[in-house]
Amino acid sequence: MKKVLIIILILTFSCSQKQRNADVVKFEEVLGERETKCLNLLVSDFEKNLNKIYPDLSVEKAYQQYLTDMISDATSDREKFKFQSRETNIEFHQSGLWKDIYTKDSVDGLQVNQAGKYMKALYEIKSSDALINNYWKARNAVGMMQNAIVVSGILSNDPNFRDYFHKRIVVLEFSF
Template sequence: MQKTYLILFLILTFSCSQTDSQIAEFEKVMGDKQTKAINLLVSDFEKNLNKTYPDLSIEKGYEQYLNDLISDSTRDWEKFKFQSDKTNLEFHQSGLWDNIYSKDSQESLKINTTGKYIEALYSIKKPDPLIKIYREKRKAVGIMQNEILVNGIMDSDPDFNNYFHKRIVVLEFSF
């Protein structure tokens, strides 16, 4: 019986340390300023979830936000705005915006397929299905319609306790 507990403990410890090393590698590629900007975006997003969906947990709030975003019955578009002025300034001044987006000669918004964000996503050595599908589609397709993006995320069984899943959602809706 003690051996079973020891084996379970070692498996859990290994899983956590693997995730911690993936986060550390992601943040190393992104750099301190851009990691700080991402963390501010996540914080603002989650504050907005608490305000918009006060009766839901953060995890359920992410799910409801995505469902409301593509719902035909949604009329209150203000609830999707979550960035504070400070966070928006940090988003741009840190260079994070430039690492995610670019503008072409017609001033259309495009995905920066060579930026640190894509590079950081590819630094995750053993990605889960959501991360794997997301990074491949993002690099191949670029900006996706909300419905396609949301359905793709939801079909990949997201875990909104997951560091990466949260950042994927938040960065997709930060312009």
């Protein structure tokens, strides 16, 4: 009986992992090759910064702490949240990823680009995960949101910061 249960668990995990990999491929195809490479650079810079400011925490716990500190009234050093290297910031703009995510409005300032490839890529995979689905719905309905609302929304959806998409949502949400 135990062997059957173990086999079922392995098969279930294997199928869900294959689906997740297919979702990553679909997301990256819609986003584009250069934009995906840029997004990966942003994640790398973000995680290097996490390691610098939270050296004693695992990457997963550091993501959680970053979000908590981001909205904490006790946090006085806002500079620690800046994570992009100069090179990555240049690529963020030159790759077109910034324009896929944001638009500048002379009246309202920075706005979400609802028609960009990032929103389209999220739309393609939103049904695969509650956090992605809820994030896409909120961003599509509201656009730019205050940090406290974003953080609360992410944390209330039980994020897994080993997950490809959960990491990228956090990183892009705090990349301007």
